[in-house]
Every structure is written in C-alpha cells, then in structure tokens.
Amino acid sequence: MSERVQAALRERLEDLFGAGTRVARAALLGGGASMEAWAVDAETPRGPLPLLLRRAAGGRIYREALSLAQEFRVLQAAWEAGVLVPRPYRHFPDVAGREAFLMERLPGETVGRRIVQKPELAEARAALPAQMAEQLARIHALDRARLDFLPGARDEAPLQRSLDALEAQLDAASEPHPAIELGLLRLRRDLPRDGRRSVCHGDFRVGNLLVGPAGLTGVLDWEFAHVGDPREDLAWPLVRAWRFGREQLRLGGLAQPDAFLDRYAELTGLRVSLEELRVFELLGNVRWAIGALTQARRHLSGEERSVELAVLGRLAAEVEHELLSLLGEGGA
Amino acid sequence: MPDRPSAAELADAVREFLEAEALPAATDPRLRFRLLVAANALSILKRDLDLGEELLREEIALLRPLAGAPPPGTPREQALALSAELSRRIRRGDVPRGTLEALRRIAELKLRVASPRYLERG
Numbered sequence: 080m081s082e083r084v085q086a087a088l089r090e091r092l093e094d095l096f097g098a099g100t101r102v103a104r105a106a107l108l109g110g111g112a113s114m115e116a117w118a119v120d121a122e123t124p125r126g127p128l129p130l131l132l133r134r135a136a137g138g139r140i141y142r143e144a145l146s147l148a149q150e151f152r153v154l155q156a157a158w159e160a161g162v163l164v165p166r167p168y169r170h171f172p173d174v175a176g177r178e179a180f181l182m183e184r185l186p187g188e189t190v191g192r193r194i195v196q197k198p199e200l201a202e203a204r205a206a207l208p209a210q211m212a213e214q215l216a217r218i219h220a221l222d223r224a225r226l227d228f229l230p231g232a233r234d235e236a237p238l239q240r241s242l243d244a245l246e247a248q249l250d251a252a253s254e255p256h257p258a259i260e261l262g263l264l265r266l267r268r269d270l271p272r273d274g275r276r277s278v279c280h281g282d283f284r285v286g287n288l289l290v291g292p293a294g295l296t297g298v299l300d301w302e303f304a305h306v307g308d309p310r311e312d313l314a315w316p317l318v319r320a321w322r323f324g325r326e327q328l329r330l331g332g333l334a335q336p337d338a339f340l341d342r343y344a345e346l347t348g349l350r351v352s353l354e355e356l357r358v359f360e361l362l363g364n365v366r367w368a369i370g371a372l373t374q375a376r377r378h379l380s381g382e383e384r385s386v387e388l389a390v391l392g393r394l395a396a397e398v399e400h401e402l403l404s405l406l407g408e409g410g411a
Numbered sequence: 412m413p414d415r416p417s418a419a420e421l422a423d424a425v426r427e428f429l430e431a432e433a434l435p436a437a438t439d440p441r442l443r444f445r446l447l448v449a450a451n452a453l454s455i456l457k458r459d460l461d462l463g464e465e466l467l468r469e470e471i472a473l474l475r476p477l478a479g480a481p482p483p484g485t486p487r488e489q490a491l492a493l494s495a496e497l498s499r500r501i502r503r504g505d506v507p508r509g510t511l512e513a514l515r516r517i518a519e520l521k522l523r524v525a526s527p528r529y530l531e532r533g
Contacts, residue, residue: 109441254491255491255494255495255497255498256494256498257494257497257498257501257510257514258514258517258518260497260498260501260502261501261506261510261511261514263502264501264502264504264506326532386445386448386449386452387444387445387448389452390448390451390452390455393455393521393524393525393526394525394526396518396521396522396525396526397522397525397526397529399514399518399521400515400518400519400522400529403511403514403515403518404515406511407511407515
C-alpha cells in the first residue's frame with residue numbers, strides 16, 4: 080500500500096512543489112477504520128519538506144464528522160485567518176483509490192499525558208492557557224458565511240440542535256443511562272438561549288493541540304468543526320477526561336481556567352465567568368459520555384472492532400460520575 | 412462448572428501473560444498502548460466476574476424506589492428494565508425524589524468494576 084500511495088503522490092507533488100520533487104518516504108502513522116494519517120517526506124527543488132496526508136480508510140466515517148473535503152476547507156479558512164494550523168496544501172478526490180488531503184507536518188508533542196507531565200514542557204504549560212485563548216478567539220472570529228456547509232450553520236439555536244442530536248445519539252446506543260438523561264434534562268433547563276453563534280472547533284482540548292517547548296504550535300483535528308456557541312469550545316478543554324492525571328488543574332491538567340478566560344475576554348470582549356461556564360462543562364461531559372458509548376457501539380456493531388473502543392463503553396461510568404458531581408454542585 | 416481455573420482466574424492468567432511477556436517484547440508504541448488497554452479490559456472482566464452479580468442486586472435495590480417493581484428476569488434484565496423506566500421518566504421531566512443520590516451510588520458501583528482507581532483519585 081505504501082508504494083501505491085507513494086506512486087500516486089509523486090505526480091501531484093511535482094505539480095504542487097515543482098518539477099523534480101520526489102517522495103523520499105511515505106509511512107502510515109496510524110488511524111482507525113475511518114481515517115489514515117501518512118507521514119510523507121518530500122524532496123522539493125527548494126529542499127526537504129515534511130508533509131502529512133490525511134486519507135480515508137474505507138470504513139464508515141463518524142456521522143457527526145466533516146468530510147475530508149469540508150475539513151480541508153475549514154483548515155484553509157483557519158490558515159488564512161492566522162490560526163496556528165498546519166499549512167493546508169491540497170485536497171485530492173483520489174489518492175490510490177481514496178479521498179485525501181495534504182498538509183504541512185509540524186513538529187511537537189500531542190500526547191496529553193506527556194504535555195501535562197513532562198518536566199521539559201513546564202514553560203509550555205505556563206504559556207498554554209493564554210495561547211489557547213488566543214487561538215479560540217481567532218477561530219470564533221472566522222467568517223461563518225464562508226463556511227456555510229458546517230453543521231449548525233443554518234440553525235438559529237445551535238445549542239438546542241446539539242441537545243436534540245445528543246439525545247438521538249444516546250437513543251441509538253440503545254442502552255438506558257438515567258445519569259445522562261438527568262444531565263440532558265438540566266441542560267434543557269439551564270443552557271442559555273441568548274443565541275451566540277460562531278465557528279467552533281468542536282474538539283479543542285489538550286490531546287488535539289501540538290505543543291513545543293514554548294507552548295502551542297498547532298491546532299489539530301478539525302473534523303468536528305461546526306457553528307455553535309463559543310462557550311462550548313471554552314468549556315470542552317475543562318472536561319475532566321482531558322486532565323491526564325492532574326485532576327485538580329481544571330483547564331486540561333495545565334492550570335486553573337482564570338488566565339485562559341481573562342485572555343479570551345480581553346481579545347473578544349466576551350467575558351465568561353466560571354459559573355456561567357459550569358453548564359457548558361456539564362454539556363461537555365454529557366457529550367463525552369454519549370461519545371464514549373457511541374464509540375463502544377462501533378466495536379459492538381462490528382463497524383470497527385477494537386479493544387480500545389470496547390473499553391470506552393465501561394469507562395463511560397467515569398464520565399457519568401463526573402457529570403453527576405457537576406449536577407450536585409448546581410443544586411438538585 | 413466448578414473446574415479450575417475459574418473464569419476470573421483465567422482472565423487473570425491472560426492479563427499476567429500480557430503484562431509480563433507480551434508487553435516487554437513489544438516495541439511499537441501503538442501496540443504497547445493497545446496491550447495496556449487489553450490488560451485493563453481483562454482486569455475489568457475479572458472484577459465483573461467477582462463482583463458483578465452482587466453489584467447488580469445493589470443497583471436493583473437503588474432503582475426500585477425510583478422506577479417501581481422490576482419485571483421477572485435475571486438480575487441483569489431487571490436492572491436494565493428499571494434503568495430504562497427511570498430514563499423514560501427523567502426524559503419526560505419527571506424526576507423522582509432521591510434520583511441524583513441513587514444515580515451517584517450506582518455510578519460508584521459501576522466504577523468499582525470499571526475503574527476503581529478513579530474513585531480513589533477523588
């Protein structure tokens with residue numbers, strides 16, 4: 080397969096980077112049943128160029144995820160607006176039989192546990208809260224009209240729409256979870272109806288951020304981008320599942336969220352209090368609890384057999400426990 | 412079947428094999444990660460075999476006052492039926508008094524099988 084991908088790329092890379100460009104290496108980094116990631120080392124007339132190819136893997140894509148063509152367009156818009164993302168090069172309808180797009184391959188760490196714990200990343204951890212706020216401010220300022228294909232783009236009340244979608248996903252898991260129902264009920268009551276709408280990343284958290292010694296170098300994994308309430312994105316990196324063993328530091332195991340929220344308010348004029356964020360943190364936990372059950376169903380249904388996905392069905396109990404704690408703090 | 416090793420003992424044997432023999436021999440980071448996940452899955456299996464029945468009975472006892480008498484069936488079927496009934500009630504906005512506390516205790520029961528260390532981390 081590696082040879083076929085390499086051969087398919089050669090011509091396209093010459094077209095992109097000039098005659099004489101060749102593919103020195105194309106190695107499959109990993110991926111699941113729906114998506115592959117290839118590290119591609121190109122030799123261009125101007126020197127070596129590290130690239131990353133995201134390519135469909137043939138299996139069924141997550142229902143909620145963007146297509147590769149759409150993800151590429153979002154990445155382009157983000158790149159042009161100065162969001163820290165790998166430079167997108169081109170979308171290809173067919174690379175050795177499957178859709179793909181090519182982008183820059185940036186150096187850095189993505190593994191959450193290492194970002195949160197490695198001693199040599201201490202400086203990065205201190206810088207990350209403000210840097211994360213800066214990137215979110217830019218993402219939330221992206222032009223919605225240009226990305227009118229995003230889920231939620233035509234909805235007046237994207238939060239209500241998300242709740243309906245979550246409920247449908249929970250029903251599709253066909254297993255009763257009264258704890259999650261209780262979370263959904265509270266969200267129906269308490270989520271604001273002030274109709275804020277912006278382009279949201281949809282999965283902005285430690286684990287999907289590329290981090291170097293001085294902090295954030297890239298925002299990755301855009302397949303859940305949508306039009307929604309910007310506070311969804313602000314609360315998602317607080318969800319306990321992404322604190323990687325440093326539970327007391329509520330912003331992704333890095334810090335308390337204050338500096339992050341302050342910087343975001345400075346840049347956008349939208350000041351979100353910790354109290355206001357609480358209901359969005361509940362939303363994040365409800366979303367991840369249902370996400371974990373849904374992933375386990377991918378295994379159980381045979382769509383993607385994987386011990387990792389299977390175990391998530393049981394680990395959803397951690398998220399249920401957390402969402403019940405948040406419900407308790409808010410008064411019963 | 413009373414023959415040994417019991418189901419729980421077999422789960423332990425496979426987990427020990429993964430941890431003591433397969434893991435040290437694996438170099439690929441993705442494979443190592445999956446081996447750890449697989450070993451964890453076997454720990455869950457063993458705890459479920461040891462505690463599952465008892466915890467299901469506790470779960471049923473906690474759900475009864477909130478969702479009525481369970482239909483006849485195995486403990487697993489009864490817990491599922493009561494849980495489904497409580498879910499329906501909550502979905503239509505009817506939350507019986509004591510629901511939050513009962514669900515917290517049920518989450519703790521599930522975690523005793525799925526992730527006992529999560530409870531210790533507090």
